[in-house]
Amino acid sequence: MTDILNALVLLSNFVLIPALSYGSQLALGALGVTLIYAVLRFSNFAHGDMMALGTMATIMITWGLHAMGVSFGPLPTALLALPFGILIAMAVALVTDRAVYRFYRKQRSAPVVFVMASVGVMFMYNAITRIFIGTGDQRFADGERFVLKVNEFKELTGLDQGLAIRTSQLITVVVMVAVVAFVFWFLQKTRTGKAMRAYSDNEDLALLSGINPDRVVRITWILAAALATIAGVLYGLDKSFRPFVYFQLLLPIFASAIVGGIGQPLGAIAGGFIVAFSEVMVTYAWKGFITLIVPADMAPEGLVQLLGTDYKFAVSFIILVVVLLVRPTGIFKGRVI
C-alpha cells in the first residue's frame, strides 16, 4: 500500500506537476497563436520570439527594480515587472502590424505571404532580444523558491518519496487559470470579444455589420502580445530564459494549437496539456515508478525511458505529423491549414 502511495507521489513529483506547469505555459503560447490565426488567418512564426522579446523586457525591468531595491517578498519580482513587459510587447506588436502586416492586408495577400513576413519579423525580434540581453542563460526568479519542500512533505506524510512544489509552478498554474478565464470571458461576453469572433467567423458579414476591422486586428495583437509575454515570463521563471530556447518553443506551441484545432481557443488549452504530458511522459525514466508497483523480482533493469530528453522536440513533431495526417482539423474542429 505505501508502495503504491510512494509511486503516486513519485509520479506527481516528476510527471504530473512539471507537465501541468509546462502545459500551462504551452497553453498560453498556443492561445496567442490560435487567436492570431483565427482573426488574421496566418500562422505567426514570430510568436516564439515575441515571447522572448516580452520576457527580455520583463527581465530588464526586474533588474531595474532590483537596482532600486524593490522586491516582491516571497514572490518573484518579475511579477511586478510583468505588466510593464506586457505593455512593451503590445507596443512592439502594434508597431509591427502597422509597419509590416497592414501592408499585406491591404494587398489582400495570400496567407503564405503573411507567414513568410512573420518569419522575417521573427528574425528581427530575435536580433532585438539578443542585442539587449545577449544569447546566454538568464535566471531571474527570486523570492521563495519552494511552496512545498521535499523534506517538509516527507515529514508531513512519513513517505519515502518526496514531493516538491516550486513557487514558479504554482504561480504558472494560477496565472494560467486566471488568464484563460479572462480571455474566455472576454471572447464570449464582451461586445468587443464578440466582434472579434464575428470577424473571425465571417469577415465580409462583419464588415456589413459595421464592425471596424482595424480595431479587431489591434485588439487581437494586444491580446496575443500579452499572452506571449505572460507565457514567456512563466516559462523563464520555471526554467530559465535563453532566446534560442524560446525560438525552439515554437514547435510544441504550434503542435498544441494544431492538435486542439487551430483557431479554437479551447483547443489551444487542451492541446497545450496534451503536448506537455506526452513530452514529459515519453522522456521520463519510468524505472523508479515501475519498481515500486511491481513485485521485487519483476523490477526493470533499464531506465525504461522511451526517449532521451535531448529528443523531446521529436514528441511535438510526431504529434504534429500524426494530427495533420489523421485529423487535420484537430480535436475541436479548427480550420484546416
Add this chain to the structure above:
Amino acid sequence: MSFLAGTNMTGGYGAADILHDCTIAVDKGEIAVIVGPNGAGKSTAMKAVFGMLKLRQGSVTLDGRDITNLTPQDRVQSGMGFVPQTNNVFVNMSVEENLEMGAYIRDDDFSGTMDRVFDLFPILKEKRSQPAGQLSGGQRQQVAVGRALMTQPKVLMLDEPTAGVSPIVMDELFDNILEIAALGIAILMVEQNARQALNIADKGYVLVQGANRYTDTGEALMANPEVRKTFLGG
C-alpha cells in the same frame, strides 16, 4: 425620385463591365423584385447599390442624398441593410449573438428590436442559444434577415432570401417580407422564384446580361406574355 435609386449603373469586378446602364429603384413600404437568368448580374446590381462594387458610371441615391461614394459600412449607418446571397450568418455564433452583431453599430438599447425580430420569427427565439451553423436552411435565412433588421434599416436588400428552402418555408418567408414592408421599410430583393416574388412585388425588374430588359409593376410583368414565355416558364 425614389427613396433608394441606383441610376444608370455601369461597372464590374475587373476590366469587363457586368452591369450596363442598369437602373433600379424602390420606395418606402414598397417591394421591388429583381428577376432574371443565372449570371444576369442580379447579385452584382445589389452589390453595386450597396457600395461593394466600384461604379464606372451612374449613381446611387438614398432619400435624395448622393451616396455613390459611401463605403458599405457607412451605408449601414445611413439606414441600409443587406442580406447577401451566401455566407449570410455567423455560423459559429449563436442566433442571439448573430442578432447582437447586427446591432453592433447601435449604442442604444436594442432589446426591443430583438423582441420584434423574435415576434417575426418565433422559431429563432426558441433556438436563440444555438449556433446559427446548426440551423436548417430556412431558419438560417431567418437569422440572416433578422440580423439585417437589427439596425432598424429604412431599406432592406435581400439577395435570394428563399434560396434552397422548401415551398412552405418560402411562403412563410414571403409573408414575413410583406410584414416587414408593411412597417414602412423599402424592400429590394432578388428572387429565383420569379412567379411568387412578382406576385407580392409592387415593382419588378427583369435583368438580362446586366441591363434592364423589362421594368413594370409586378402585376403587369406577370401579365406580359413575352415575360411569361421567356422568364416565367409559360
